[in-house]
Amino acid sequence: MESMTLKAELRDKKGSKHCRRMRKQGAIPAVLYGHKENPVMLSVGLKEATKLISQRHRLVKLALADKTEQVFVKDVKYDSLTESLVHIDFTRVAMDEMMTLSVEIVLKGHPKGIIEGGVLEQNLRNLNIKCLPTEIPAKIEVDVAPLGIGDLVRVKDVKLPKGVTATVDGEVVVAGVHMPKEEVVAPTPAEGVALAEPEVLTAKKEAAEGEEKEKGKGAEKAAAKPEAEKKPAAAAQPPKAGGKEEKK
Numbered sequence: 001m002e003s004m005t006l007k008a009e010l011r012d013k014k015g016s017k018h019c020r021r022m023r024k025q026g027a028i029p030a031v032l033y034g035h036k037e038n039p040v041m042l043s044v045g046l047k048e049a050t051k052l053i054s055q056r057h058r059l060v061k062l063a064l065a066d067k068t069e070q071v072f073v074k075d076v077k078y079d080s081l082t083e084s085l086v087h088i089d090f091t092r093v094a095m096d097e098m099m100t101l102s103v104e105i106v107l108k109g110h111p112k113g114i115i116e117g118g119v120l121e122q123n124l125r126n127l128n129i130k131c132l133p134t135e136i137p138a139k140i141e142v143d144v145a146p147l148g149i150g151d152l153v154r155v156k157d158v159k160l161p162k163g164v165t166a167t168v169d170g171e172v173v174v175a176g177v178h179m180p181k182e183e184v185v186a187p188t189p190a191e192g193v194a195l196a197e198p199e200v201l202t203a204k205k206e207a208a209e210g211e212e213k214e215k216g217k218g219a220e221k222a223a224a225k226p227e228a229e230k231k232p233a234a235a236a237q238p239p240k241a242g243g244k245e246e247k248k
Contacts, residue, residue, distance in 0.1 A: 003059040003070065004052050008032075008042040010064070019086075028085060032062065032071060034092035042090075050085050056138040058101070062090060070095065072133065093133045100167060102126045103137055105158075105174060109145025113177035118149040124174045127155070128167045135163040144175055152176040 019029050028046050033039040062071045075089040111120050156170030
């Protein structure tokens, strides 16, 4: 990868207030660390830094004061609202030491399986690799034009640049073409026909409990009746003939 030169200046202040002031002046904060040296707070031009990141430059010649140092773009941060670049992390590198990093995967071509009704799905968007700083690729391109329905591209199938090796399992799927999943649509009732409502078990339970309560109330009323009501009344004695008692 070709490196790009970026001018930087030392900064002795930190904090959100100072950083906002820097951004208004067309600069953004940055930090340089690594190789067991103390971190250095920097400021770099926003316009130049944005160009560097948009062109996928990872290896940078950082011009600081009267010297130039080869560094690696370790991390970048963006504003969540404006999506503009707000901070960069640089790390020192040794040109003869292997590096482990993540590089973007870019799919190329129009899969033939799409013409047959298939859908292209990208499962892996970044690939972890290992290489020397001078061999860092800006991106990794994967040709998906030959893919038919059911075909997959795995990490082991990806053609990597010379000196670059993947650090993940070769069986990991990068992309594939498959048939779209059918959506299950709930049936709709015909006009004027209502769908049967589900049986409500609690309603049955409440009805049964109501019947039992009514039976209990009836039994209590029956038990509360006086004995006179339960036994038949004694037969009335007929009066004697003549209606008067006979004197002795």
